[in-house]
Amino acid sequence: MSQPLLRVRDLTQHFRVSRTFTAKAVNGVSFDIYPGETFGLVGESGSGKTTIGRSIIRLYDPTSGSVVFQGREISGKLDRDTEGMLRRDMQMIFQDPMSSLNPRKKVASIIGEGLDIHRRYRSKAERDTAVGALLEKVGLSKSHASLYPHQFSGGQRQRVGIARALIMDPKLIIADECISALDVSIQAQVVNLMKDIQEETGCAYLFIAHDLSMVKYISDRIGVLHMGYLVETGTADEIFANPVHPYTKSLLSAVPLPNPKFEKRRRPVAYDCKAEGVDYAVGHERTVAGTHKVLATDDELARWTA
């Protein structure tokens, strides 16, 4: 396979809350993202999925571990050149489009800000054309450029958020729960748009969400996160057809499906890692088959695959 676009190794992110307590949000997570693919990260709230996204794009300073993006280490101190590359080629779409768009700026300034900072245009007209073209690409119209965020509906606002991420022509977009706050019918529109954009520009997504059916639909590969540990990774089909880790099984059994005859009979599988005596810290990454990997001790792997 080709070189990974992003290579994360043993990423750890701890937050010191007080002298006696450190929140261990992410513990030794490793995964790769290849150019043009979508990597889905799922897990319950508090599992560290958002933290991983934010550590990668350097909204946090990782405690330890290495993050290599386009062949350059970006987890430590950044030199000017690397930082420029990182800020240009990696972008983020946030969960709540209302709180992530500056209410006092017009859409044109919000989207064009990246162009201004990186001085990526020669004339004002060129900048306006770029913003206008992008607005049309995300399904809005050029005339929307002079409006403020509050004048849009939720779905339209998220389109503005997507346009802002796209203006720099990024290689990797971190989409942090970017459709969770939208209605079902609007979610489908936004997901379709993201797929179209990927086809056109060949960008890769790190898609962070808790909605498993949507993650399965959009992702090529998936990582399941629990309590800051990546417990299982593999292609979408591997994970969904043959989940190995009991947490993944429990998560899958809890997704409500739009099929009443089936759903009314189904009971969720409970999982409690303490009760089962699973200690994530002692497990190692084991290969089940192909690219399908699970965090386990030899014992556990034998038990779970039996």
Added chain:
Amino acid sequence: MDMRSDRTVLQIIDLDISFKTSAGVVHAIRGVNVELRKGETVAIVGESGSGKSVSMKAAVGLLAGNATINSGQILYRYVDDDGSEEIVDLLQMPKRQMRSTINGRRIAMVFQNPMTSLDPTMTIGKQVMEGILLHRKVDKQAAARRALELLELVGITHAEARMRSYPHQLSGGMRQRVVIAIALACDPDVLICDEPTTALDVTIQARILELIREVQDRLGLSVIFITHDLGVVAKVADHINVMYAGKIVEVGTVDEIFYDPRHPYTWGLLAAMPDLDTSDARLVSIPGSPPNLLHEPKGDAFAARNPYALAIDEKAEPPMFQVSETHYAATWLLHPDAPKVEMPAELKVRIAHAFEDAKERR
């Protein structure tokens, strides 16, 4: 006052509500009919702003100050303390009487976000006891015992210790259990759940849904479930009302809505949600966004987003057409003179698949 059948507990008839806002009058509820029978679960499904919460808030007298009820009735049947059966119109009831006889005591509500619906300055025990002390003539010890029972009923471990905890000391799932315990405190007949699991994780959601169903079976409650998640609806509901722009556009049993939907909006909703088997390149989406009810829609409110819209949709609002005894849909496509239109092919495949699946995994 007449109700549709003897088993009907709550019946909303032609409810019409508008809100005065700085931008003008928003006609949010435009003639809603909902029927809840004893021991059943009725789901109201719709997008945000479709009016699903507002119509239920009207039933418990929790409408915002700028709301005007233009017309309609909300009939409620209950057995009085002296054993006689009464039917009242909740919209005509004075607020004081409503608070002392209906709210909490006969009709209880579970809200979406347990962090905002619990008082952060009161212990869990106090909050559960509050309603009991208010509505029942019991002393504090008895109320405390009852509160303890309730916390155990909703599956809170170490209930005795938890009585003295504050909401912030509990996890989201535990908090929602407390809210359910509070709702059940005075043995209500009707439980209204307004998006009770939207703020929770799937694993916690599954447990809370199980809990609600368990309690319902044990106590014989009638439940109204407001949600936008069709997966949740498939799990809990007996009857479904699909709501769009302040109107019920399709109503039927859960099987009728999921396996034989008739309204194009329901088609769109079902198709827009990927299930775990979806692998098509694109999701079927409903184009556009819901109408702004500041401007009264002319004709069918869904026409602008409806690929199957007919010329008449622009002019006249469709009435409810009957499909079966329990199944109605408001779309001109069901008119005998309408051209024959089938649901989208993707959805058809999926429904067939769902049918197979249900058989297979039995």
